Amino acid sequence: MIFKQININSKQELDPYFELVDYEACEYCFSTLYMWQHVYKTGYYIGEDFAVIVGEYEGDSFSILPLANKNKLPEVIEFVLKYFEKENKKIYFRGITKEVVQFLQEKYPHKFEYIEERDLFDYIYDAESLKNLQGRKNQKKRNHINYFLKEYEGRYEYKLLGKENFEECLYLIKEWASNKEENDGFDEGVDDEFLGIKKLFNDYDILKDKIRVAGIYIDRKLQAFTIGEILNENMALVHIEKANPNIRGLYPYINQQFIINEFEYVEFVNREEDLGIEGLRKAKLSYHPCRFVEKYTVREA
Structure with missing residues (x-):
């Protein structure tokens, strides 16, 4: 073989x-x-x-x-x-x-x-719940989005992105990383996620039959972007979500708008795993997954 x-x-x-x-x-x-x-x-x-x-x-x-x-x-x-x-x-x-x-x-x-x-474990969400954010459990998310919509009224734009926008996406990652104390030594040449995103962008012409890239501009500057695709007829898969963490409501807004605009008819959304990272786990749980894709490692005894 x-x-x-x-x-x-x-x-x-x-x-x-x-x-x-x-x-x-x-x-x-x-x-x-x-x-x-x-x-x-x-x-x-x-x-x-x-x-x-x-x-x-x-x-x-x-x-x-x-x-x-x-x-x-x-x-x-x-x-x-x-x-x-x-x-x-x-x-x-x-x-x-x-x-x-x-x-x-x-x-x-x-x-x-x-x-x-x-x-x-992958986090699986009810798509309607992500789009509508109804109920008391989603009150904080709605408050953050409402703050964003009011604070940046007339200044923001949701947009499906293409090759002409990808340099802005990469710049956003580098700018975000350089502003984090723990990423003081960020090196775009060795950061695995950064390299992976560049691969998707470099070969977008071949991958665009599946993947979709969208972003949020504020005052004509890209402040958030996300990458996803249809995993199966019932489910969308969100690979990447990056946003300026200093802009209140931006993360929940792009999360919501990506599903509303690009995956209108799916029943579920897979937002991948948390890798045991405490902050990531807290963020993913805050959207109230309806279930998990459980995964196991199997080794010869």
Whole structure:
């Protein structure tokens, strides 16, 4: 088995396999894998009606869920297990669903250890709740947005962005990072998220069939932007959301407007994981997720 490194040319080959599955985790779309390929050294193998994705984490090779029809999944998982054995590597899965954990426990008792990865759980929200922010639980969010609308009345504009705006987006990230004490040594050449965003922007012509980029201008200066796409017919996925933290109400406003304007008909929104970062977890919980995409690491016992 020869695995190809994921690059922008892989999109055309892999997209049909992403369409085979209805996984809800953020890892299971091309843009996510491409954006973080430089971190996880992600590669893929195309088989008969399936695709296998592998990567590397802390020096160990791992696989995520294969891209295959549900009825073929047990067969393809067996294929992946044999691959690890042939390569003389310990079996290692990341981003595995509870359903597949149960399957592995039943078919291969005592063979694996299962680790619940709370820091990697994706936050799933009811789209209508994000758009309308109704009820007492969302009162603070509504207050922040109302403050923003009043304070900046006539001065702000929500806008779908294109290539001509991407330099402004990158400048916003650098400006935001340089203003944070903990980011005093920010280096755009080594910051993994920054590099990932640049990749999406550089190859936007190829990715624009899926991804959407929107921003908020205040007094004609970009102060917030966000990147997302449709993950499956029921769900939007928000990859990136950046805003000037000194402008009250800007984060909840772009969050709300992105869903209203670009993902009007989805039922759910995936806003990815919190990585165990306390501030990020607090922010994501403040929007009241309706559930999580639970993820598990599976290792050979």
